[in-house]
Every structure is written in C-alpha cells, then in structure tokens.
Amino acid sequence: MLAQQLLNGLTQGSMYALIAVGFALILGTLKLVTFAHGEVFMAGAFVAYTVVSLVGGNLLWAFVLAVVAAGALGVVIEFFGFRLLRNAPHTSSLLVTIGISTIMVNAAQLIWGAETKTFPLGQETGSVTVMGLTFTGLQLTVYGVTLAMIALIYVLLDRTKVGMAIRAAAQDHEAAYVLGVGINRIYSLTFALGSALGGLAGVLVGLYYNAVYPTMGGMMGLKAFSACILGGLGSVPGAVVAGLFLGEVENLAVAYLNAGYRHVFSFAILILFLLFRPQGLFGRKENIR
C-alpha cells in the first residue's frame, strides 16, 4: 500500500519537477521570477484539450502543439515582461508577469469558458501490474515524458554550444555579451524552453486528473516557485529533486492524513526551508539577495 502511494507521489512529483525545471531555467538565466508560469502551464493544457476535441484522440499532436504554443507564449512574455523593461527596476518585470497572468486567466475564460473541461478520450488507457504495483498507462506516460525531458535538458545545457552559452549568460551576462553571445536571443530561447516545459506539464496534469480549467495554473505556479526555492534558486537538478519531493510529501499527506492538508505540507516545508536553509538543497549562499 505504501509502495503504491509512493508511486502515485512519484507521478505527482514528476509533473511538479517538469514545471519547476522550466521555472528554474528562467529564474537562473534571466534572474526573473515569472508569475505567469502557471498560466503558461494552463495554456498548454487548454491547447492540448482543443486539439483533442477537434481532431480526436491522437495525443501526439496535442503534446506537440501544446509545447510549441507554450514556447511561443514564452517568447511573447519575455519580450513584454523583460526585454522592453531592460532598464527598469527588476520589480517592474515581476509586476508585468503578474499582469500577464491575470490577462491570460481571463482570456482563457473568454475563449473556453470558466467551467472545467474534460478530455473526450473515452475509456481510461490500460494498466500493467508489476510485483503487485499497478501502473496506469497515463502514469507511465508521465514518467516517460518527464524522464525524456530532463535528459533532453541535461544534454542541451551540458553538451551543446548554445547550452554552454545559456549557462555562461546565467553566470555573468555582461562577460558573455562582450565575448559575442547574443544575449537577447539567449534570453528569448531560455524563456521559450522553460515555458515549453511548463506547457508540457500542463498537458500531463490535464490528462492525469482529466480536468482543464482557467485557474488551474495558480496553485501550480506557486508549487513551481516553492520547488525552485527548495531546490536552490535557479538550480535545475535542485528543481527536479525538490519537485519529486513535494509530490511525494503531498501524496502521503493526502493518503494518510487528510486531503485538505495537501497544500499545507508543501508550503510548511517551504517556510521551514526559508527559515533554516534559505539557499535550498543545491543552492549557494551567495546567490541570495
């Protein structure tokens, strides 16, 4: 029973990890806390829902289009929320992302309505049982997609020239600039990448709980933010570990205590970390301002 619960927690945690990695990429590179990340996540879910309702059950297209749309949204948010405000105080960017998130929630309500949508997929995908543990097809999809994305991000950041430039820009954007790195392009690309991951998480969450609604991103955005603080500001591996951890904790709280305690535990952990280890699991003290 416990093993099954841990497995469910892993599913939840995978989705947290995915959205948190996107958040961490943006935070680490642009030094910007984007409060529109949860809404990009929501937009990803709605795009997937729309694709499935229009062309039927082919999930591959839903995934691809949702990721592309979320990435494109990231480029737009970067432009209005960051590039245009390059010389403004940092809080301006932060406030603009809050504004964008409000606009996006309302736009989603206008387009799709305020009520919860379900994917018209018919019957639940099959499940497999291994050693007494039941994996649903959806769970396996969540694990597979998350693992593939984390591997992809790792290879991109660690093994490619553009990934090296992203890391360099995150560490010292001025030094990168004088070496010829096109900083604007890197920022735009990073924002697109982070948002694409957020949108992908949106599709997974929408499918897993079979519920898509305009305000679904609010709590998710906060969870991504929490996972980032827990993992260490801007640390990608930290975001993965912290996302999985939060998923497990929440799931155990729901299973053994009370479903109402779900968010309480996540945020209690966040507060404890902020009090006693503000640099997070993988962060460094000097990164904290």
Added chain:
Amino acid sequence: MLRLDGVSTRYGQIQVLRKVSLEVRQGELVCLLGGNACGKSTTMKTILGLVRPFEGTVEFQGERIDGRKPADISRMGIVPVLEGRRIFPDLTVEENLLMGAYLRSDQVAVRQDKERMFGMFPVLADRRRQAGGTLSGGEQQMLAMARALMARPKLLVMDEPSMGLSPLYVNRSFDLISRVHAEGVTILVVEQNANMALAIADRGYVLQVGEIVLSGRAADLRDDPAMRMAYLNTARKD
C-alpha cells in the same frame, strides 16, 4: 591600428572625455593611466562601442568604428578583458576557453588554439575539468587572458588587470601581459598602477579629468618629473 581623434563623450549633462586622442600601433603595448574617475573606463567603453562620442572619431585598421554596435566591433577583432577577470565560475576551465571562441566557427582551429593555450598555461591544463570559480586569483587572470586570446584578437583591451589582486599576483599578472605581448599580440592596458604598467609598456598616455595631459614613450614617462610627482611616488609600493 587603433586611433582615437578628438573624442569627447558625456553622460547626460556631464562631459566625461574632452578631445581625447590616442593611438595604438600594430604590435605595441600601450598603457592608459590615470586615477579614479578620470575617464579611463569611459575611454575603454568608447573603443568597445558601449559609449558613443558626441564629437571626434574612433578608427580601427583605417575604418571608423564609433557608432557601431559592440558585437560588430568585437567581430572586427577588438577583444576586451574586463575588470575583475569575470571568469564564468560554474563553467569548467575548458568551457571558459571555448566561450572565448564563441564567435568562431572553425572548430578544428579552435581545438588547436585550446591546446596551444594549455601549452602556454600548463596550470590551466591541469585544471581543465575544474570549475573556473575554484581557481585562485592568479589562475583566473591567466584563464581570463587565455579566454580572450581564444578569440584571436587583433587588439586586446585590458581594463585594470591589477584590480583586486594581491601584490604578488599583480606582479605575475603584468608578467603575463608582457608574455602575451611578446607573442605578438597588440595590447592596450587601462590601468591605475602606473609603476607596473610603465615597466612593461612601449608607450603611455595619462588621463586627468577627461583630458590627456601627458603622453610619450614609457621610459620617458617614468622619468618625467610631473609624472613622478603625480603618480609614481604615490603608487610606489616598495
């Protein structure tokens, strides 16, 4: 190779440079000296295209470069070494070097240059997989220099190479600069430490409140009474 002719700049209402003229010839090591807030950094920023002069011209290899974008200027071969070394702390030594060659697409030559740098600075070769931030101040200075050389600069512009280094490393840092100069690289050093800079430079210029007040061969400047009064005695550490 590089010629500033009557360059004046201002930030808002405040004029920073007043008709600054200076020249760096092919193969030379030239230093630009002066105290705090005398316009040294502004001169450097003007050369790099980060500040636009409101009068005067900047020419590089016979082409006007004032008003061009920083990226274009760096593509022409003017490569800066920023104050404070500015190593990428979480990139490995090797990756830091590769960042220096970011604009180059000749991968084979880049790899050869990288090995050449490791030959020139064996300490860096020993630490090639180590994060740049774990190096000592002196090693970071070497890495900053090697990273700049990876761009195959025609002109290296160095901002305050002695800033923030212990006296021992200041010496080593200037040894390093003259070594690189001896390899045939043209260098402009912007520096407060007049003693050290004049010891290795061919020629020097002295900036005071935005104006060039003295210039000449480094040996002559060292013996100039006005220079001794104003800078060398106060700068002398021994």
